[in-house]
Amino acid sequence: DTEVTQTPKHLVMGMTNKKSLKCEQHMGHRAMYWYKQKAKKPPELMFVYSYEKLSINESVPSRFSPECPNSSLLNLHLHALQPEDSALYLCASSHISGRGGSDTEAFFGQGTRLTVV
Amino acid sequence: AQTVTQSQPEMSVQEAETVTLSCTYDTSESNYYLFWYKQPPSRQMILVIRQEAYKQQNATENRFSVNFQKAAKSFSLKISDSQLGDTAMYFCALDGTYKYIFGTGTRLKVLA
Numbered sequence: 388d389t390e391v392t393q394t395p396k397h398l399v400m401g402m403t404n405k406k407s408l409k410c411e412q413h414m415g416h417r418a419m420y421w422y423k424q425k426a427k428k429p430p431e432l433m434f435v436y437s438y439e440k441l442s443i444n445e446s447v448p449s450r451f452s453p454e455c456p457n458s459s460l461l462n463l464h465l466h467a468l469q470p471e472d473s474a475l476y477l478c479a480s481s482h483i484s485g486r487g488g489s490d491t492e493a494f495f496g497q498g499t500r501l502t503v504v
Numbered sequence: 505a506q507t508v509t510q511s512q513p514e515m516s517v518q519e520a521e522t523v524t525l526s527c528t529y530d531t532s533e534s535n536y537y538l539f540w541y542k543q544p545p546s547r548q549m550i551l552v553i554r555q556e557a558y559k560q561q562n563a564t565e566n567r568f569s570v571n572f573q574k575a576a577k578s579f580s581l582k583i584s585d586s587q588l589g590d591t592a593m594y595f596c597a598l599d600g601t602y603k604y605i606f607g608t609g610t611r612l613k614v615l616a
Contacts, residue, residue: 418602420603428608429609435602443602475547477549479549479604492539495548495549497548500547
């Protein structure tokens with residue numbers, strides 16, 4: 388199984404709503420990532436989890452709250468979002484090499500298309 | 505700082521022709537990996553090819569090959585016998601410490 392599964396594929400939410408994005412992989416990867424991608428732009432890193440611990444937070448606003456319940460699951464909790472947060476949210480996973488970085492490719496999910504109204 | 509630069513925002517190529525996408529990068533690491541990812545309109549990021557920096561031999565995957573020039577920090581992607589299904593956004597990426605660093609992308613259109 389070389390898939391990263393993201394749900395839902397599409398999400399429309401109001402600025403006062405609370406919602407969650409889910410990501411799952413069964414490749415034994417111990418690094419998982421959340422990226423945000425605007426149209427015609429490269430993915431922007433938001434968070435990195437290594438061994439289920441948050442290792443990188445790229446100064447993301449607190450209205451985005453990540454969670455890694457176990458080595459296969461990654462969630463992104465959303466609350467009080469703004470219209471400018473509308474984007475494609477991509478989850479990825481990879482192995483962690485001995486030197487602390489990643490030495491194989493990241494596998495990406497299909498993303499969640501989020502629209503904030 | 506680790507950076508990846510793609511200087512060609514858009515390119516087009518006739519079906520069955522060959523096209524080369526450029527990428528330059530900067531890193532202070534002695535060993536690292538470079539990747540080309542393809543993102544079609546379906547939006548899933550798909551790995552096209554991978555190169556390990558300590559391997560001098562250029563990676564190849566069927567119609568896709570790279571020209572890896574370590575001293576020049578250059579990593580270009582050559583697509584041979586272009587097909588309509590190759591139409592996509594192509595991102596060059598570097599594995600940084602704990603994260604992947606992407607270039608700004610090249611939008612490739614294959615013309616029938």
